[in-house]
Amino acid sequence: MDGNVQFKQIILVTDGESNVGVNPVTVAKCANKKGIIISTIGIIEGKDKENPMAEVQNIADAGGGICEFTDINNFSKTMEMVTQASVYKTIEHAVNKELKDILGTEIKETHPESRKKITNIIDKLGEEVTLKCCIIIDCSGSMINKINIAKNSILNLLRVLRLRKGKTEIAVIGYPGREGENHTLLCDFTEDIINLERGFQNISVGGTTPTGYALECAMNLLLEKKCGVNSEHDRLLKFDEEAILSDNII
Amino acid sequence: MLDIPNIIIGKWNGNKYKVLDKIGHGGIGEVYKVKDEHGNIRAVKISEDINSITREYNAMKEFRDLKGIPKVYEIDDYVNLTKNITFYFFIMEHIEGKNLKEFIKSYNIRLREAVGIGLVLLKIFKAIKNKGYMYTDIKLENILIDTEICNITIVDFGSVINREWGIREYTPTYNMMSWGIGETYSHDEATVFGVAMIIVIMMLKKEFNPLVHKITDVISKIRKLKIHSKIERVLIDGLSVKYSDIDSYENELKQLLINLRKHSLNKKERIDVINVLFIVSVSIFIFVTIIAINII
Numbered sequence: 001m002d003g004n005v006q007f008k009q010i011i012l013v014t015d016g017e018s019n020v021g022v023n024p025v026t027v028a029k030c031a032n033k034k035g036i037i038i039s040t041i042g043i044i045e046g047k048d049k050e051n052p053m054a055e056v057q058n059i060a061d062a063g064g065g066i067c068e069f070t071d072i073n074n075f076s077k078t079m080e081m082v083t084q085a086s087v088y089k090t091i092e093h094a095v096n097k098e099l100k101d102i103l104g105t106e107i108k109e110t111h112p113e114s115r116k117k118i119t120n121i122i123d124k125l126g127e128e129v130t131l132k133c134c135i136i137i138d139c140s141g142s143m144i145n146k147i148n149i150a151k152n153s154i155l156n157l158l159r160v161l162r163l164r165k166g167k168t169e170i171a172v173i174g175y176p177g178r179e180g181e182n183h184t185l186l187c188d189f190t191e192d193i194i195n196l197e198r199g200f201q202n203i204s205v206g207g208t209t210p211t212g213y214a215l216e217c218a219m220n221l222l223l224e225k226k227c228g229v230n231s232e233h234d235r236l237l238k239f240d241e242e243a244i245l246s247d248n249i250i
Numbered sequence: 251m252l253d254i255p256n257i258i259i260g261k262w263n264g265n266k267y268k269v270l271d272k273i274g275h276g277g278i279g280e281v282y283k284v285k286d287e288h289g290n291i292r293a294v295k296i297s298e299d300i301n302s303i304t305r306e307y308n309a310m311k312e313f314r315d316l317k318g319i320p321k322v323y324e325i326d327d328y329v330n331l332t333k334n335i336t337f338y339f340f341i342m343e344h345i346e347g348k349n350l351k352e353f354i355k356s357y358n359i360r361l362r363e364a365v366g367i368g369l370v371l372l373k374i375f376k377a378i379k380n381k382g383y384m385y386t387d388i389k390l391e392n393i394l395i396d397t398e399i400c401n402i403t404i405v406d407f408g409s410v411i412n413r414e415w416g417i418r419e420y421t422p423t424y425n426m427m428s429w430g431i432g433e434t435y436s437h438d439e440a441t442v443f444g445v446a447m448i449i450v451i452m453m454l455k456k457e458f459n460p461l462v463h464k465i466t467d468v469i470s471k472i473r474k475l476k477i478h479s480k481i482e483r484v485l486i487d488g489l490s491v492k493y494s495d496i497d498s499y500e501n502e503l504k505q506l507l508i509n510l511r512k513h514s515l516n517k518k519e520r521i522d523v524i525n526v527l528f529i530v531s532v533s534i535f536i537f538v539t540i541i542a543i544n545i546i
Contacts, residue, residue: 073459073461076460077420077422080418081419092301107300108300108327115300116304116308119301122301123305123411123412127415156430159435164416165416
């Protein structure tokens with residue numbers, strides 16, 4: 001492992017359970033096998049149901065990531081925490097595996113006073129690794145009052161992650177998409193806050209919760225495959241149609 | 251919640267600690283008051299996260315000679331094979347006192363005290379900076395005050411990073427980037443912002459969330475405090491990243507504190523005008539008297 005390693009992760013943000021389409025847990029398992037870590041954030045309101053979104057937990061378990069629940073006012077902090085913690089969890093795992101392979105020992109089998117060196121290696125890797133993070137944001141009807149805070153939190157996440165030595169790129173997928181589609185690529189991978197802000201202008205709230213499809217799209221995006229019905233080609237055509245139909249066209 | 255035993259025995263060093271009370275919990279672990287075998291009262295931080303405990307212990311060890319930071323004594327593991335649990339922990343100095351968030355609920359803090367606390371914090375953060383580190387999670391809960399001896403101590407060093415690195419742990423209210431302030435980011439500016447926010451929140455007794463409020467909301471609340479315009483300016487400038495380094499803000503706060511001690515800033519500026527009028531009238535009186543004496 002060195003600083004040039006790319007760390008691919010998906011962060012799924014939702015306030016409910018999927019209600020249409022493929023099983024997101026199956027997709028998460030598949031993505032994890034391909035080297036992608038999937039973490040989840042469940043947005044809850046006050047004292048929520050007894051069983052707060054078991055699916056959100058299951059997706060993170062299948063995706064090798066972390067699951068956190070938060071109310072919307074603490075979303076920004078949770079977003080940052082989950083992103084960093086899943087990076088470190090994975091690096092720690094990899095470093096431990098190498099220690100075992102090379103020295104036949106694990107960090108917990110060394111004396112606590114001499115663990116500093118290992119922790120320093122982990123910290124350095126975390127600081128320098130290239131981070132590609134695809135955020136999937138639930139834009140279904142129930143998110144209407146939370147979407148602005150969610151948007152600002154994602155912008156803030158990029159601002160903070162950009163301080164790292166390693167490169168950080170963020171992409172954002174909204175689901176469901178517009179006009180009955182399952183998802184929309186709001187912003188492709190970018191290091192630029194302005195691109196991200198521009199992408200958020202296309203956000204629209206309302207509709208069902210096709211979590212599985214959105215996860216598939218994120219996985220393909222990270223693996224640099226085309227994204228099903230939302231491929232670049234299709235998106236461009238739609239854009240043209242909108243322009244033609246618009247009254248403002250000269 | 252961790253399943254904490256009544257007595258913690260270290261796996262490597264073999265020291266025993268009797269667990270007395272729970273003191274608090276943070277993002278990565280829990281803190282308990284303990285008694286060691288010699289009867290000394292200590293605090294223990296316990297977590298299942300081996301790297302976080304190692305990182306925090308080593309940061310605190312670097313700061314061993316600094317004031318305002320609890321001393322650390324040892325790091326060890328707790329292993330219970332029958333229950334199949336492993337915790338990682340370190341032992342530190344037990345600090346008496348309340349955290350500032352609790353403290354301001356029951357105590358009406360005066361401006362002079364708030365500025366004093368801000369100044370102490372800046373000194374501690376500057377000392378950490380001089381060691382090559384940055385404390386990023388500035389917030390009321392992480393600052394303890396012992397009112398008996400008027401001592402300020404910072405706790406929770408999980409956020410400490412090498413100064414050349416990006417921040418990992420912070421609380422949005424005290425983080426300038428969360429408010430969208432500053433074209434660029436520097437650790438010094440972030441420290442000044444965080445400390446200014448601490449002073450402001452102690453005075454306003456209310457924490458603001460940057461996802462809900464704008465910084466202009468906070469500034470208009472400061473204006474409503476009707477404090478002296480110079481103090482108002484120093485607080486607002488602190489929140490507006492007008493100071494590029496810790497030293498210049500430290501100097502500003504020092505000047506404020508000196509003036510507040512002289513009480514000259516406690517009253518409205520009108521007093522200054524009255525003073526001027528008084529001095530002028532006395533001078534005229536003396537002048538007239540001298541002329542009168544000369545004439546006689």
